[in-house]
Amino acid sequence: MRGFIHSIQTLGTVDGPGVRFVVFFQGCNLRCSCCHNPDTWDMHGGKETETGEMIDKLIRYKSYFGKDGGITLSGGEPLLQADFAREIFEESHKHGINTCLDTSGSILDGKVKELLKHTDRVLLDIKYTTDEMYRKYVGCSLERPMEFLSYLDNCGIPTTLRQVIIPSLNDTVENMAALSGIIKKHHCIDKTELLPFRKLCLPKYQNLGIEFPFEDMETPSADDIKRLYDML
Ligand code: SF4
Secondary structure, eight states: OEEEEEEEEEEESSSSSSSEEEEEESOOSOOOTTOSOGGGOOTTSSEEEEHHHHHHHHHTTGGGSTTTOEEEEESSOGGGGHHHHHHHHHHHHHTTOEEEEEEOOOOOSHHHHHHHTTOSEEEEEOOOSSHHHHHHHTSSOTHHHHHHHHHHHHHTOOEEEEEEEOTTTTOSHHHHHHHHHHHHHOTTEEEEEEEEOOOTTHHHHHHHTOOOTTTTOOOOOHHHHHHHHHHO
């Protein structure tokens, strides 16, 4: 099978457990105002790649993965090419390689459910906890990732809940209380990551000639993030 990818990071350490071979898929159905990968949005902007070619490359790095590492599919949105992603995960499992999916959880159809059968862990980005903010700053309803999360819970797929902390938008007591409620309700969530919003992506927006809606937002300090973890 062939699919479109943006790039590969061969020895990633922040997208899932251990050392990981991270494949950034091309194409995204959302337009988050905080997005740090706007260069992945356009479905036609990527490099066409074949599963076998990718697996050949992946297994060259297997010795670095140890007991926790493996492959992570990120993006962009891997769910837009769910068949391609499924084949990559199936082949990875044949080689004993752990699979992890980094997603916004905004699509849940038959193809995505097939992909999830071959997924060892999901990194689910819950960007806000109100529907109003989801519609305004993401481009879909909060219901979509919530349905996705319920499905993960029913299937018992280990899930890392991730949220990018954007001062003045979601660094609030109310948001942490809502996030805590979501965590308590879904037993599949065994890890939560609060990630500071950063603006390293600004040159990407400038190169693409598009506005970065959160250009004036502040980056939270390490102390701010710690305070929110304590609150959670
Ligand atoms: S889902 Fe991810 S890649 Fe897509 S716009 Fe949002 S942050 Fe960017």
